[in-house]
Structure formats: C-alpha cells, structure tokens
Amino acid sequence: MVRIKHWGMETDTMDANDQNQSVVLEVHVKSQSTAKLCDVRMHVQAMLSRHSTVFGNYKWSEFDENFLSTHVESIAIVDREDLPSQAIDLTRSQFSVHIFTLNEDGPSTLCLEDDEELSAANHWLLPTANFHGLWDSLVYDSGVKTQLLDYVTTTIYFSDKNVDSNLISWNRVVLLHGPPGTGKTSLCKALAQKLSIRLSDRYIYAQFVEINSHSLFSKYFSESGKLVTKMFQKIQHLIDDKDALVFVLIDEVESLTAARNASQAGTEPSDSFRAVNAVLTQLDQIKQHSNVVILTTSNVTEKIDLAFVDRADIKQYIGPPSEKGIYNIFLSCLEELMKCQIIYPRQPLFTIYELETMGFAKNEVSEHSLVLRNIALKCKGLSGRVLRKLPFLAHALFVKAQKVTLQRFLKAMEQAVDKQKEEVSNLMNAV
Numbered sequence: 001m002v003r004i005k006h007w008g009m010e011t012d013t014m015d016a017n018d019q020n021q022s023v024v025l026e027v028h029v030k031s032q033s034t035a036k037l038c039d040v041r042m043h044v045q046a047m048l049s050r051h052s053t054v055f056g057n058y059k060w061s062e063f064d065e066n067f068l069s070t071h072v073e074s075i076a077i078v079d080r081e082d083l084p085s086q087a088i089d090l091t092r093s094q095f096s097v098h099i100f101t102l103n104e105d106g107p108s109t110l111c112l113e114d115d116e117e118l119s120a121a122n123h124w125l126l127p128t129a130n131f132h133g134l135w136d137s138l139v140y141d142s143g144v145k146t147q148l149l150d151y152v153t154t155t156i157y158f159s160d161k162n163v164d165s166n167l168i169s170w171n172r173v174v175l176l177h178g179p180p181g182t183g184k185t186s187l188c189k190a191l192a193q194k195l196s197i198r199l200s201d202r203y204i205y206a207q208f209v210e211i212n213s214h215s216l217f218s219k220y221f222s223e224s225g226k227l228v229t230k231m232f233q234k235i236q237h238l239i240d241d242k243d244a245l246v247f248v249l250i251d252e253v254e255s256l257t258a259a260r261n262a263s264q265a266g267t268e269p270s271d272s273f274r275a276v277n278a279v280l281t282q283l284d285q286i287k288q289h290s291n292v293v294i295l296t297t298s299n300v301t302e303k304i305d306l307a308f309v310d311r312a313d314i315k316q317y318i319g320p321p322s323e324k325g326i327y328n329i330f331l332s333c334l335e336e337l338m339k340c341q342i343i344y345p346r347q348p349l350f351t352i353y354e355l356e357t358m359g360f361a362k363n364e365v366s367e368h369s370l371v372l373r374n375i376a377l378k379c380k381g382l383s384g385r386v387l388r389k390l391p392f393l394a395h396a397l398f399v400k401a402q403k404v405t406l407q408r409f410l411k412a413m414e415q416a417v418d419k420q421k422e423e424v425s426n427l428m429n430a431v
Helices: 037-049 066-071 144-160 184-198 224-239 260-265 270-286 306-311 323-339 352-357 367-378 384-399 406-430
Strands: 002-006 009-013 021-029 053-055 072-078 087-089 093-101 108-111 119-126 173-177 205-211 244-250 292-298 314-317
Touching: 021 037, 021 087, 037 066, 037 072, 037 093, 066 072, 093 184, 119 184, 119 224, 144 184, 144 314, 173 184, 184 205, 184 244, 184 292, 205 224, 224 244, 224 270, 270 292, 270 306, 323 352, 323 367, 323 384, 323 406, 352 367, 367 406, 384 406
Parallel strands: 021 093, 173 292, 173 314, 205 244, 244 292
Antiparallel strands: 002 009, 021 072, 053 087, 108 119, 119 205
C-alpha cells in the first residue's frame, strides 16, 4: 500500500499486488450535532469494521450504537453508478471519508445598486439543504457526472502544483448545452454541492452564486456592460477569501454572450456587444484565481459568441435520458413512493442491470419491473423534467386514493404517459 498526498488530502493508492478496493464515503452529520470530526470519523470506522459485505451505493440511515444515532443522519457509499450490483468487501477496502453538515439557510440576494432593488444574483453557502439529493436524482448514461468531478479536481490540483498556465492553459469554465428540461442547471448546482463536500479538506467552506443574467440588462441604454463588471467585482470579493471555493453559475449564458457579429449586423442591440466584452474581460481576469469555477448553461449554443465558447474548457452536451436513464428515474420515484407508503405494500423492483442479467425473462418476481421497462420505452424523447412529474400526475389524475398497490400505480403511470404524449401532440398541431 502506497500513501500519497493529493491537493491537501492524504489518500491511499494500490500497487499491482494489492487487490483492495477504494471506497468513497460521505457522512452526513446532523445540523444540531456538536461532535468533533475526529470522534465522528472514529465511530464511522468502528461501524464499518462491524460489517463485511455491501453492494453498490449502499446507505446506512439507522445505526446500532448511540453516538451515530445521535450525531449522524446517514453514511453513504457513493460514486459507484457504473457498478450497481458489485459486492464491496469492507474488510479489504480503503476508505476516503468526507464528513459534512448541511447549511439550513436559504439563499441570500446580491444586489448591485443602492438606489434600486436590482436583484443580480442568489447566493448560497455550501453544502446547502436546498441542493441535498440533487446529485443522486440526476441520471445520465455517459459518465457525465464523473467527468465533471474529475475536471474540477484537476483544475485545483494543477493550481496547487503551480503548473504554469502560460504553458498549459485552462480557464475554469464549464459549458453545459442541450435542449430545455434535461437538468443542466440542476447538474451545475449538484456538482457544486458534491465538490463542496469532496474538497472540504482543501477549503473551509464553499459558496455558490447564481447570476440572474436577464437582470443585468439594464432598462437604461448602454448600462449592461457596467452592471456585468459590478457583478464580477462582487464575486471578486468572495474569491479573495482563499479558504473559500467559489462556484459561479451563469444560466442561459446566451443572454450575456450573444454573438457579437449579430450586433455588428444590426440584428442585436449594441448594448449586448458591450455586455459580451465585459463578460470576456472578467473571465480572463478571474481565471488567475485557483478557487473559482464558472459553470454555464445554454439551450441555444448557436447564439453564443465564439470567443466565449473557446474559453470553455468543457463543452458537454446534455440530452434527453436514454431508455436506461428513464427506467432509473422511474425506479427512484417508485422507491420513494414506497418508502413514504403511498405505494403499499412495498414490493421488489429490479434494476435495469439485473433485468439485463436475467435476459428480461418474465416471471412472477420480475413482472412489475418489466411493466416499468415498457413504460420507460414509451417515454423515449421526454425530458427529465417531464419524467419526474409523471408519477405525481399519475397519482393526481388516475389514482385519487391515499394508498395504492404497485400494480395499480404502474397502470396509472401508463395512463399518465399516454395523456402527456396526447398533450404534446395537440400543442405541436396547434403550432
């Protein structure tokens, strides 16, 4: 076993003869707890020693000793989405433990003008209860979440190693693009939340600023460029605290970075030209700081100025969920409804991986899972936003009872899908 120090955290690596698994644990400590981190870590390690084998992303929320029951909300094995059914031998595993408490305060507002209520941004301290659970609720098939985690940790690692940015360039800018309703904004928030936990040994706390792009277009002619500069000056004050990791979200970034050739052609107001120049100037200045990451989203990338696109280190397409993604979204919804006893009694549902392993064979145990898969197939092309609403609509429109069996609820979901598709068809025909 080899021990290395990686951007402020000691971790274990394995040599070729070491077969131990590396397991990431997130320990959610209750907000009212006064326990010391060292005591929490000691009791977590003792608990792990009392277990031998678990599977996939396993989560403990009930404990067999008083300290953990009093101070800890949950202990979760995370980041094993690609290995959902693989056994984890806890007796031979090396653990990377991240302990966190959620900030219960809601967002505060950042205003730019003293003489008028110009709400330019919302501001959270991370990790926040507002974003809790977002990461797990987002389902993608192509390893997008892991790639984004790796990107940000690499930017921080390169900065801590004093890599010369004139020789190897990175701008700390992520651009997520794709159709509406695919979870781009939620993914940015979830990524910031996850990294605030993962890098808590490197930074004392994290901050998240969501810029209201539309508010930065002033009602006064030619003011937008000035307002953008003022906004980034406020962000600069946050970045000046090197103990803080700062995430800045610019949603619908095309609002601030509309292609300047359109302005020159007269199809966009000249004020947008000034705003784009201001954004690019501020990004070039902000990239010199190692503790900031700019997260941006867009539904219409063809309208974004190419100079901004060039500054984005990662340009990640986020599309509608695949069949597997849809199935996993519905599976998480049904598990939640069974946990809340809206669907009762609880009945087993297979993961898509388990269905594939058994060749989608139909039997008494797999019947409900196969019905759910057929519903997922019918939903191909629907956005994640719509998919998350379907269980609610199924209950509201077709159940109308306090408790319902899984079989009856699946029937209601089929009806809700048919109704959703009918509504979409009617809207398209109306256009």
